[in-house]
Amino acid sequence: METSTTSGLDLSVLDLVPVAMGQTTADAVASSLALARCADELGFTRYWFAEHHNMASVASTTPPIMIGLTAASTNRIRVGSGGVMLPNHAPFIVAEQFAALEAGAPGRIDLGIGRAPGSDQVVTSLLRQSGTTSDVERFPNHVRDIQALLSPGGAELDLGGGRTYGVKATPAAGGSPEVWLLGSSDYSATIAAQLGLPYVFAHHFSGEGTERALEIYRSQFTPTGDLAHPKTFLTVNAVVADTIEEAEARALPNLIQMSRLRTGKPLTALDRVEDAAVAALDGMQQQIIESMRERWVIGTPETAANHVRNLAARFGVHEVMLSVGAGLRVDEAPDSSAARRRTLQLLAREILRPTPVAS
Numbered sequence: 438m439e440t441s442t443t444s445g446l447d448l449s450v451l452d453l454v455p456v457a458m459g460q461t462t463a464d465a466v467a468s469s470l471a472l473a474r475c476a477d478e479l480g481f482t483r484y485w486f487a488e489h490h491n492m493a494s495v496a497s498t499t500p501p502i503m504i505g506l507t508a509a510s511t512n513r514i515r516v517g518s519g520g521v522m523l524p525n526h527a528p529f530i531v532a533e534q535f536a537a538l539e540a541g542a543p544g545r546i547d548l549g550i551g552r553a554p555g556s557d558q559v560v561t562s563l564l565r566q567s568g569t570t571s572d573v574e575r576f577p578n579h580v581r582d583i584q585a586l587l588s589p590g591g592a593e594l595d596l597g598g599g600r601t602y603g604v605k606a607t608p609a610a611g612g613s614p615e616v617w618l619l620g621s622s623d624y625s626a627t628i629a630a631q632l633g634l635p636y637v638f639a640h641h642f643s644g645e646g647t648e649r650a651l652e653i654y655r656s657q658f659t660p661t662g663d664l665a666h667p668k669t670f671l672t673v674n675a676v677v678a679d680t681i682e683e684a685e686a687r688a689l690p691n692l693i694q695m696s697r698l699r700t701g702k703p704l705t706a707l708d709r710v711e712d713a714a715v716a717a718l719d720g721m722q723q724q725i726i727e728s729m730r731e732r733w734v735i736g737t738p739e740t741a742a743n744h745v746r747n748l749a750a751r752f753g754v755h756e757v758m759l760s761v762g763a764g765l766r767v768d769e770a771p772d773s774s775a776a777r778r779r780t781l782q783l784l785a786r787e788i789l790r791p792t793p794v795a796s
Contacts, residue, residue, distance in 0.1 A: 445755070446745070446746060446749055446755060446756070446757065446788055447481075447482040447670075447755060447756040447757070447789075448480075448481050448482065448745075448756070448757055448758075448759060448781075448784060448785065448788060448789060449476075449481055449482045449483040449484065449485070449670070449756060449757070449758040449759070450472070450473070450476050450481055450483075450484045450485070450758065450759055450760075450761065450781070451485050451486075451487060451519045451641065451672055451758050451759065451760040452469050452472065452473070452484065452485065452486050452487070452497060452503075452760075452761075453486075453487045453489060453495045453496075453497045453760070454466060454468075454469045454486065454495065454496035454497040454503065455494055455495065455496070455691070455707055455762075456493065456494050456495065456496050456706050456707065457494075457690070457706055457707040457708070457709060457764060457765045458705070458706045458707065458708060458709055458712065459706075459709070459765075459767075459771055460706065460765070460771045460772075461771065462496050463772075464771040464772040465496040465772075466496060466503075466506070467772040468772050468773060468774040468777075469486075469496075469497075469503070469507075469774070470506060470507060470510055471772075471774045471778070472761070472774040472777050472778055472781070473507045473510065473511055473514070473516070474510060474511055475774070475778045475781055475782070476514060476781055477511040477512055477513060477514040479781055479782065479785040479789065480785065480789045480790065481514055481781070481785070481789075482514070482515060482756060483514060483515035483516070483517060483547060483758070484507060484511070484514050484515070484516050484517075485500075485516075485517045485518060485519030485520070485547065485549060485758065486500040486503040486504060486507075486517075486518060486519060487500070487518075487519050487520070488500050488518065488520065488521060488522045488525070488551075490525075492704060493704055493705050493706045494694055494704065494705070494706050494707045500517075500518035500519075500520070500521055501518070501521075501534040501535065501538060504516045504517060504518065504538055504546065505538055505541065508538065508541060508542035508545060508546070509541070509542075513545075514545070515545050515546070515547055515615075516538075516542065516545055516546060516547070517546060517547025517548060517549055517614070517615075517617070518547065518548060518549045518550075519549045519619060519637070519672075519758070520548075520549030520550050520551040520617070520619040521548065521549065521550055521551065522551050522552075522553055522554055523550050523551065523552060523573075523576060523579055523580070524552065524553075524554050524573045524576075525554060528579040528582045528583050528586070529582075529586060529604070529606070531548075531550075531583055532582075532583045532586035532587050532606035533586075533606045533607065535548045535587065535606075535614045536586075536587055536606035536607035536610060536613070536614075537607065538614065539587075539610070539612060539613060539614045540607060540610075540611070543611060543612055544612060546614040546615070547614060547615050547617060548583070548587075548614040548615070548616045548617065549617040549618075549619045549637065550580060550583070550616065550617065550618055550619060551618075551619040551620065551625075552573065552576050552620060552624075552625060553621070576628070577628050577631070577632065580616070580618065580628075580632060580634075581632070583616065584616055586604060586605065586606040587606050587610070587613040587614065587616070588610070588613055589609075589610040589611070589612075589613070591603055591604055591605030591606070592604050592605075615635065616634055616635075617634065617635045617636065617637060618632065618634045618635070618636050618637075619636075619637050619639065620636070620637075620638060620639065620650070621638065621639040621642060621643060621646070622646070622650070623646075623649065623650060623653055625638075625650070626638065626650040626651070626653040626654040626657075627653055627654075627657060629654055630653065630654045630655075630656075630657035630658045630659060630667075631657070631659055632659075632661075633658065633659045633660060633661035633663070633664050634664065635664065635668040635669065636654045636667070636668070636669050637669060637670060637672060637758070638650040638651060638654075638669070638672075639672060640671055640672050640673060640752075641672040641673050641674050641758075641760045642672075644729075644732035647671075647752060648752070651669060651752060651753070654667060654669065655667045655669075669754060670754045670755070670756035670757060670758055671748055671749060671752050671754045671756070671757045671758065672757075672758045672759075672760060673732075673733070673734055673745070673748060673757060673758070673759060673760070674691070674729075674732070674733040674734065674759075674760045674761075674762050675733065675734040675735070675741065675745070675759040675760070675761055675762070675780055675784070676688040676691075676733065676734070676735050676761065676762050676763045676776075676780055677734070677735075677736060677737070677738060677741040677763075677779070677780040677783045677784055678737070678763070678776070678779060678780070678783070679737065679738075679779075679783070680737065681735075681736055681737055681740075684735050684736055684737065684741075685735060686710050686713075686714065686764075687710060687762075687763040687764050687776050688730070688733065688735045688762055688763065688764070689708075689710065689713040689714065689726075689764065690707045690708045690709065690710060690712075690713040690762075690764035690765075691707065691762035691764060692726045692729055692730060692733075692762075693708060693713050693716055693718065693722070693726065694707055694708075695725070695726075695729055696718065696721075696722035696723075696725040696726050696729075697722070699725055700719075700721050700722055700725065702722075707764060707765075708764070709764065709765055709766060709767045710764045710765065710766045710767070711766065711767050712767075713764065733762070734748075734759075738783040738784070738786060738787050739787060741783070741784060741787075742784060742787035742788050745757050745784065745788065746788070759780070759781070759784070761777040761780045761781065763776035763777045763779070763780050764776065
């Protein structure tokens, strides 16, 4: 069974470090760091960074770097990857990076690992040419290797002839990050259950298959010394504002971007709210947006909070991770996170602690 806080529901954040028209990468990073500090102050449980490559609207390309910056500028919130796409990296390097992060912020680091490449075929091929990537067919073994390398005792390589060679991700580990397995398929749920790891299904991305994946994970879970019971939470896209009109307007830039992605249209930086309101959309895009809108949490504080609670109850979880898709307006500073911050403030007021939130 999973644990809960006294409030009954924990909130966390998944950040892609979005880039809107007129923003630089530096603006986007500054905005996300400010949002992480806000989440820390509001009592959110964890703050994770995704890994995506060569996308005009996403600056979260290197989770370990973003985790380090965020851990250094926050006090108590757990910080992690949602996730490191293991096929792009050598397992030993991943272990070393996260061992260093754990040493810098003991007890606050999560290592979420995914099996997808996080990019298109061209960039995936470019990453493979570096020669430092892992073998996707050996994914479960690589996850085990990372766990062993991160442990205080490290791992031993069998050199043959009765000889072994000790390898550690860091020379004197005092602890290790919590390793999570991420996925959007039955395969990932099965592997997480077999390895006895915490697991997160990418509900925010597709909204389909969540019940089946969680049922597989929970029913097949193998207890370990580190985790006696299944541990999971729900991910969902969310935009909350003081009025429904503002919430809908703030959500539209990200909804349009997803419609472009799913219809094969060119991807740009995110539209500003005013530009999204007058964007020319074809029938397929409109259909996709309407379908996605039904699965997002978009609304005013009380309505949105009830939606989040109902989703948590439906999937039997005590934690919900929000991917906050609130866009920028043209008159807002490029490094602003005002609308995303407002989403966190309003949901925290309703769910984490019912106290007034200043405008």
